[in-house]
Amino acid sequence: MFELNSKMNDERIEEIGENHVGTSAKTPLRADAFDISDQEKISKIQESVKDILETLGMDLTDDSLQGTPKRVAKAFVNEIFMGLNPKNKPKASTFDNNYNYGEMLVEKNIVVYSTCEHHLLPIIGRAHVAYISDGKVIGLSKMNRIVEYFSKRPQVQERLTMQVVQAMQEALGTDNVACVIDAKHLCVNSRGIKDIESSTVTAEFGGKFKEKDTKREFLDYLKMETDFD
Numbered sequence: 001m002f003e004l005n006s007k008m009n010d011e012r013i014e015e016i017g018e019n020h021v022g023t024s025a026k027t028p029l030r031a032d033a034f035d036i037s038d039q040e041k042i043s044k045i046q047e048s049v050k051d052i053l054e055t056l057g058m059d060l061t062d063d064s065l066q067g068t069p070k071r072v073a074k075a076f077v078n079e080i081f082m083g084l085n086p087k088n089k090p091k092a093s094t095f096d097n098n099y100n101y102g103e104m105l106v107e108k109n110i111v112v113y114s115t116c117e118h119h120l121l122p123i124i125g126r127a128h129v130a131y132i133s134d135g136k137v138i139g140l141s142k143m144n145r146i147v148e149y150f151s152k153r154p155q156v157q158e159r160l161t162m163q164v165v166q167a168m169q170e171a172l173g174t175d176n177v178a179c180v181i182d183a184k185h186l187c188v189n190s191r192g193i194k195d196i197e198s199s200t201v202t203a204e205f206g207g208k209f210k211e212k213d214t215k216r217e218f219l220d221y222l223k224m225e226t227d228f229d
């Protein structure tokens, strides 16, 4: 479909696929994923959305619908799937652990708003990310940003969980990272089986978090009340 510029694409696919990550945690991308600009992607998606709506029988000359194909295309490229563009990868700034904090740090209740790659319906939930420093510490908000970046892709929850851990491990230079995600999949809640109660929990434990006591401590922190209202 697009001209293949293989060298540039290989590099960018490595970048977005986080090349240290096992195949299973890589986002599956086409070889020509970066051959066209975001603007070109918006134009092409706009045409596709128009086609879908017209096929459904919608009259796109209606005032309210006129701008929909463009709105959807912009939302896809710039927001909902912005994590497919490596230029949006957050700078995970780290600092030396000068204060020699030696315990685990847990960033709880990070909002996850992702998209199920099977149905393109929302996945909404919370991520809890923890690490134990091996010399470096990371800015707290960067943990939220890493979760956001990998959420903004077509995802399965298992891969999202692993990608968050691997990005944190890379930034911090340690295996001691864990992530638990508890999320609702609208493809389960609102269609198909239509179970509005169920949610999905996934977990990835690296380094010291594989040890029973450390894992237990992390999971115990998740039970603590943090409501300051």
Ligand SMILES: Nc1nc2c(ncn2[C@@H]2O[C@H](COP(=O)(O)OP(=O)(O)OP(=O)(O)O)[C@@H](O)[C@H]2O)c(=O)[nH]1
Binding pocket: 116, 117, 118, 155, 156, 157, 158, 185, 187, 188, 191, 192, 193
């Ligand atoms: N493992 C995993 N499965 C997911 C995730 N998100 C959605 N799914 C599942 O992907 C599966 C796709 O199955 P299919 O049988 O091809 O799709 P379907 O006919 O729409 O399935 P139903 O949802 O059961 O109606 C469904 O069971 C979804 O619940 C995810 O993050 N991880």
Ligand SMILES: [Zn+2]
Binding pocket: 116, 117, 118, 119, 120, 121, 185, 187, 188
């Ligand atoms: Zn789904």
